[in-house]
Amino acid sequence: MAWALILHGGAGNYEAAQLNESQEFLTDLCQRLEKILIQDGSRACVLKGLQELEDHPAYNAGTGGNLQADGVIRLTASLMDFQNGFASISNLEQTRYPSLVADRLLGQRFPNLMGIQATLFAREQGFQPWQNLIPARLEKYRQRLEGKYSTVGVCALDEQGRLFSGTSTGGVGYETPGRMSDVATPCGTYVSDKIALSATGVGETIINSAILPKLAGLLDYGIPLDQAWEFACHEFVRLKGDGGFIGLGSSGRLLAFHNTKGMRFIGTNSFGDCLKHW
Secondary structure, X not given: OOOEEEEEEEEEOOOHHHHHHHHHXXXXXXXXXXXXXXXXXXXXHHHHHHHHHHHOOOOOOOOOOOEXXXXXXXXXXXXXXXXXXEEEEEEEOOOOOXXXXXXXXXXXXXXXXXXXXXXXXXXXXXXXXXXXXXXHHHHHHHOOOOOOOOOEEEEEEOOOOOEEEEEEEOOOOOOOOOOOOXXXXXXXXXXXXXXXXXXXXXXXXXXXXXXXXXXHHHHHOOOOHHHHHHHHHHHHHHOXXXXXXXXEEOOOOEEEEEOOOEEEEEEEEOOOOEXXXX
């Protein structure tokens, strides 16, 4: 069967230097993830991709997450596949890889945790305290600036036909403490047996549009992928969505849309297709 991979580093307005750095990093990461996808499958591929993105200070996830209004970094990550369903960790503090904490919840009876209980769960699972703050985010906080929409996400389809998706974010910056983002819901990460999706942008508009589950629902009703995708893109704009989303069809089709000035993404598949934008 076909394999496919697509990842994003957020939607928004970016400076030229940021785009040049992203192009080099995301291209290299995509090449490395391709090998992991073929050898170890879609879940391992997505988790490795999210870890790399969470470690990179240019992205608003993990190390480099934005500070909320009270000066605390609170992180959110979610994962989904068709077999295990949706899992999320929200408002997690001082943890290097939120995506790996979410992975411990995937397939569990209660797969969604938030706040102090999320952090306690991470410690119980052996995740040690980690300093997520970097100087650039502290400066933005001092200026009371919202951050770029640098949420990160990875979608993968392996040769066994398994679709897997994950998204990780540090929030918008200077938001009300405890804010819940779209990433904590299936509006930010969604997988069916027909498509895998990950969104980025203004979380409240992504939740209000509910575009990811709507798109998957259209496919479940038998609407062809091209028609469903076109409708979803128009519907996202109509409902004043602000951001973008990436996707993979079960056949290995690469998909991406954004209505912001920029969005950083790259995808490839076993057919030799490449879809990218900086």
